[in-house]
Amino acid sequence: MAGPMKMRATLASGYTDVRVLMSHPMETGQRKGPDGKMIPLHFIQNLTVKVNGKTVVEGQISQAVSRNPVFSFRLKGGAKGDKIEVSWLDNKGETNRTESAVA
């Protein structure tokens, strides 16, 4: 279920802009599938942003976040080559992570 993630981290004036895309169905548990049965809840609960191994943002989210979530975060300062890592964990225990250097 968990598809690939995409991330772009770029230097802006005074901060680093981190944009990350996660492939995830983010099912609300309130939607019927083609067979008429309710599709069970399946959504990302936790996400973590790390810079050079240090956690800077910890998010808790609900099923109200859109399918294939896109998030933007801003980090103080930053330099080219800083390693940004984003990971998530969903309600079924599935997890994924991606890593990229600030460009």
Place this chain on the structure above:
Amino acid sequence: MDDQRRGWLKAAGALGVVLVAGLLKPVAALAATWNKDAFAAKSAADALKSLGAADTAASSDIVIEAPQIAENGAVVPIEVTSKIAGTTSIAVLIEKNPFPLAGKFDFMEGALAFVKLNVKMGETSDVRVVATAGGRNYVATREIKVTIGGCGG
């Protein structure tokens, strides 16, 4: 012959332990908390109570960037910036969603109090953003009109 079979069993057992340990590790490493009570709350007030942010003061230093009218309730972009010094967390609540709390973000040293996310909105609703700084909670509200709801599918 029997010796060989024992050997296989032992090897298989050991392999199993290694596999299980390997599978559990990433989950354990990520085992962050998820505030079940706050996310299960059916009103924004209850959710804030569970977050320990029942008392809020209105603030104009929380900036909510969002469309006034969202054509598609399934993807409503919301951008939040807190200009309050020392903001450690931002919570986004959509008052009229079945479960209002959409997300809570904790910012540590090195991050700016900023987040942009896409949310689903069932109907036109106030979006409430609560920022926590220095143990106090600040709130800003913004109405987003939805023409097609995003929760039915």
